[in-house]
Amino acid sequence: MDFYEQLKDMRKLKGFTIRELADRSGVSAAYISQLENGNRGVPSPEVLMKLSEGLNTPYTELMQIAGYLEMNAPSREEAAYTKPRINLRRFLRENDLSFDGVDLTELDKEWIERALTVLFWKDKKRRNGVEEPEFTYEN
The missing domain is CATH 1.10.260.40 (lambda repressor-like DNA-binding domains)
Structure with a gap:
């Protein structure tokens, strides 16, 4: 094909x-x-x-x-090279981005950054060994 x-x-x-x-x-x-x-x-x-x-x-x-890249499976070293770790916060701040064909404004990118911060906040605290208090409802 x-x-x-x-x-x-x-x-x-x-x-x-x-x-x-x-x-x-x-x-x-x-x-x-x-x-x-x-x-x-x-x-x-x-x-x-x-x-x-x-x-x-x-x-x-x-x-x-399209034939620009060989279809051979990459070695571990090549796979590590082709998949660099990207700092998402820096990526959001330093690039012009679009989503589904819509260009993102600086405010859009700021809200995305805030949402990601909230999303990963608990995991970051857990990884750093900070215990979260359990919340209970009292009458």
Whole structure:
């Protein structure tokens, strides 16, 4: 199965129309249609990045299907290299981000950071050995 068929299958498995994928990825519907019909060459890594975001599919998977990356299983050293640990707080603060095709404002990113802080607050306290008091309801 070639890249074009696999792209079409991925889109259909996600339940997206071409228009929905276009809206989610920022790649034009006409271009996606031409890709799926084999009327265009393999897209650039930049376009594949957009499509991976729109399909919510790992970028490396599309890069492999497109022939940019070898499909051999990586060694442990390679796997460790290809998956760097990213500080999410710094990532949120230092990058222009979008979610489902909507650009996030600085305020949006601040709220995401706050939500993540609350989400992981208990775990952080537990890992640091801080006991949490049990709350009881008294009349």
